[in-house]
Amino acid sequence: DQQVKQNSPSLSVQEGRISILNCDYTNSMFDYFLWYKKYPAEGPTFLISISSIKDKNEDGRFTVFLNKSAKHLSLHIVPSQPGDSAVYFCAASYSNYQLIWGAGTKLIIKP
Amino acid sequence: GAVVSQHPSWVICKSGTSVKIECRSLDFQATTMFWYRQFPKQSLMLMATSNEGSKATYEQGVEKDKFLINHASLTLSTLTVTSAHPEDSSFYICSAKAQDRSSYEQYFGPGTRLTVT
Numbered sequence: 001d002q003q004v005k006q007n008s009p010s011l012s013v014q015e016g017r018i019s020i021l022n023c024d025y026t027n028s029m030f031d032y033f034l035w036y037k038k039y040p041a042e043g044p045t046f047l048i049s050i051s052s053i054k055d056k057n058e059d060g061r062f063t064v065f066l067n068k069s070a071k072h073l074s075l076h077i078v079p080s081q082p083g084d085s086a087v088y089f090c091a092a093s094y095s096n097y098q099l100i101w102g103a104g105t106k107l108i109i110k111p
Numbered sequence: 112g113a114v115v116s117q118h119p120s121w122v123i124c125k126s127g128t129s130v131k132i133e134c135r136s137l138d139f140q141a142t143t144m145f146w147y148r149q150f151p152k153q154s155l156m157l158m159a160t161s162n163e164g165s166k167a168t169y170e171q172g173v174e175k176d177k178f179l180i181n182h183a184s185l186t187l188s189t190l191t192v193t194s195a196h197p198e199d200s201s202f203y204i205c206s207a208k209a210q211d212r213s214s215y216e217q218y219f220g221p222g223t224r225l226t227v228t
Contacts, residue, residue, distance in 0.1 A: 032215040034216065041202070041224065044219045045219065098145070098160060101154045104154055
């Protein structure tokens with residue numbers, strides 16, 4: 001049973017435009033959500049997170065939106081840059097325990 | 112800050128041999144370390160959670176006698192793949208939680224590519 005879902009395996013966006021990566025979850029007990037970026041043959045790097053008591057968190061070009069009623073979160077990257085091309089993982093946690101990971105979305109930024 | 116290293120970055124071994132992978136937190140003390148495995152084009156699969164000085168907690172389906180985890184100090188955890196077989200070939204990644212950082216965040220090592228021939 002997949003508790004965290006990233007339904008788009010890949011996404012292609014023109015450089016300079018907005019990239020929107022989506023993530024859905026099923027467990028209403030999740031209280032913290034994180035986005036990680038991963039390049040091939042490297043470990044994931046933390047990007048941005050959001051607590052369930054908030055609906056938006058912003059850090060530079062990255063903004064995460066949380067819609068608890070829809071059990072949906074999204075990561076917005078604007079403007080998109082070539083270096084943003086990577087696999088993005090959504091992860092969720094509850095009770096400060098392990099992270100539950102989505103399958104990842106491969107973002108391709110076209111020049 | 113919050114740098115995690117892994118050694119080796121890649122290893123090739125013969126079937127039946129054992130391989131040890133080290134995970135170190137370089138600039139922080141890690142209360143908890145995690146070991147993940149990633150198959151090509153798939154998500155990260157949590158194998159086990161280890162706390163310093165105690166036995167690791169393995170996820171369902173992960174053989175604890177095959178994947179030995181030792182968390183001897185607050186900066187070092189090791190994963191030993193015993194009697195490796197070709198199906199153990201994978202990308203192994205460790206992560207660590209820092210004592211003095213947001214307790215939800217995990218900091219990842221660069222990964223170790225294991226190929227068993």
